[in-house]
Amino acid sequence: MKQRSCQCCVLGAGPAGLSAAFELVANGIEDVLIIDRHPIVGGLSRTVEKGGALFDIGPHRFFSRNREIRGLWHELLGDDFLPVNRLTRIYYKKKFFKYPIKPFDSLAKIGPAAALAALVSYIRARLGAKEEPKTFEQWIVQHFGRRLFETFFKTYTEKVWGIACNRIGADWASQRIKGLDLIQVAKSAFRIGGGSQAKTLVEQFDYPRKGAGQMYQALAERVLDAGGDIWLKTRVEKFSVADERIKAVIVRDPDGQQVSIKADHYFNSLPLTFFYQAMDGYVDKTVGKSVEALYYRDHITVDMLVDRQKLFPDQWIYIHSQDVKMARIANYTNFSTHMCGGKPKTPISVEYFVFKDEELFQWPDSDIIELATEEIERLGLLNPQAIEQCWVVKETECYPTYYLGFQPYYQAVCRDIERYANLTQMGRAGMFKYNNQDHSMASGLLAARNYVGAEGSPYDLWQINVDAEYHEAGRR
Numbered sequence: 001m002k003q004r005s006c007q008c009c010v011l012g013a014g015p016a017g018l019s020a021a022f023e024l025v026a027n028g029i030e031d032v033l034i035i036d037r038h039p040i041v042g043g044l045s046r047t048v049e050k051g052g053a054l055f056d057i058g059p060h061r062f063f064s065r066n067r068e069i070r071g072l073w074h075e076l077l078g079d080d081f082l083p084v085n086r087l088t089r090i091y092y093k094k095k096f097f098k099y100p101i102k103p104f105d106s107l108a109k110i111g112p113a114a115a116l117a118a119l120v121s122y123i124r125a126r127l128g129a130k131e132e133p134k135t136f137e138q139w140i141v142q143h144f145g146r147r148l149f150e151t152f153f154k155t156y157t158e159k160v161w162g163i164a165c166n167r168i169g170a171d172w173a174s175q176r177i178k179g180l181d182l183i184q185v186a187k188s189a190f191r192i193g194g195g196s197q198a199k200t201l202v203e204q205f206d207y208p209r210k211g212a213g214q215m216y217q218a219l220a221e222r223v224l225d226a227g228g229d230i231w232l233k234t235r236v237e238k239f240s241v242a243d244e245r246i247k248a249v250i251v252r253d254p255d256g257q258q259v260s261i262k263a264d265h266y267f268n269s270l271p272l273t274f275f276y277q278a279m280d281g282y283v284d285k286t287v288g289k290s291v292e293a294l295y296y297r298d299h300i301t302v303d304m305l306v307d308r309q310k311l312f313p314d315q316w317i318y319i320h321s322q323d324v325k326m327a328r329i330a331n332y333t334n335f336s337t338h339m340c341g342g343k344p345k346t347p348i349s350v351e352y353f354v355f356k357d358e359e360l361f362q363w364p365d366s367d368i369i370e371l372a373t374e375e376i377e378r379l380g381l382l383n384p385q386a387i388e389q390c391w392v393v394k395e396t397e398c399y400p401t402y403y404l405g406f407q408p409y410y411q412a413v414c415r416d417i418e419r420y421a422n423l424t425q426m427g428r429a430g431m432f433k434y435n436n437q438d439h440s441m442a443s444g445l446l447a448a449r450n451y452v453g454a455e456g457s458p459y460d461l462w463q464i465n466v467d468a469e470y471h472e473a474g475r476r
């Protein structure tokens, strides 16, 4: 087997991995090697060129309360980082509802009787809200009332997670939409009061001129310019572990050769569960059981190049309708006009949330494309004859699933992985956290700062994104 040694080995060239490498080289550590299985950098936030147009892996907006990350984004892309006025809607019962919800728009669409019923249901829920909510359903009903839960939350959430809302923990709602309830929505709609807004209500975000992945290309260039190395099309296969240390990581290079990589420290953004599955050392039985109890939701994107312009004005539309499997449709020219490569065409993507062992994930691409085309036609969004070319992208371990009762297993795994002295877990799948790009980048930066013993370290990476307001440089 070929051998390679380096001071720091970073696993994954997504936002977390690249940020860790960026911070390491910025602190004078040049012997940094990044490994990723994809042919381009960016991970789930990458942008791929097909048919002369650009596609993300589902829509990616840039928004952060972390001043440092915002600053870094602007520094990396300068004039190529553009503000976008958000327009997103919910498609439900053959109607489009503005999202974030606008009271007059929703009222006009559901009618005064249903609006009154929703208000009564909200008041009833508030009066009855005595106990701490345990499930996602209880959390939403307490904050919005049962009527609005059933209209605006239930179907979409169940499409995303593949389980009933009363089996999803309240942790997910409180992490993602903390500070949001009907009153907050109404205040935001009428622009009453200042203060911070729940992230989901934000009406403007930023976006790179050439797709989300442009940010990570820029970050990768910084790493390479400073002497770092990136191996793409290289898959991590095994962790060789002994005495609570990683002795080597075995990867398969693009020529099919195995390479053993020895490093002083490993920064790992690959799925938390993968570390245990790929470890050739000893896994405690209880920890093994906890690892098995954790799972992720997987994802299919059908990218379509459409020979038309001005299809719909939204950046993306949430598809709540139960009669179709698709969950979201995105129009990339409404993020940046450069996404269509100057041609009078429109790159769009249709998303399906699935489990990898589900039938749909196993279907051949041609069948998945047929399903997406048929559903898009049924919704009346597009004449399928205008679709010029389609591609299917399948991604696994996209959404760490906060099902009801996952916490004890999760905590057992987190405690265990801390034992490995020369390993730092970071990122979304790596820490089993429902991270956005900014949280993943912050975890990478702080992981590197802990390694170099930067001022203020050690930082507790597990605290990132626990609290919606916790977005500054990190808690010590």
Ligand SMILES: Cc1cc2nc3c(=O)[nH]c(=O)nc-3n(C[C@H](O)[C@H](O)[C@H](O)COP(=O)(O)OP(=O)(O)OC[C@H]3O[C@@H](n4cnc5c(N)ncnc54)[C@H](O)[C@@H]3O)c2cc1C
Residues within 6 Å of the ligand: 011, 012, 013, 014, 015, 016, 017, 035, 036, 037, 038, 042, 043, 044, 045, 057, 058, 059, 060, 061, 062, 063, 234, 235, 236, 237, 269, 270, 271, 299, 398, 426, 427, 428, 429, 430, 435, 436, 437, 438, 440
């Ligand atoms: C559909 C969708 C929409 C999203 N929308 C937004 C949004 O609007 N805004 C936002 O901020 N965030 C969004 N996100 C989240 C964002 O994509 C992630 O937070 C971010 O990409 C996570 O970065 P990461 O580096 O932690 O992990 P990843 O991006 O997952 O990077 C991990 C890397 O590890 C590599 N890898 C995995 N296994 C192996 C292996 N065995 N060998 C070698 N390499 C391996 C992968 O190829 C990948 O490049 C969205 C995510 C999805 C799925």
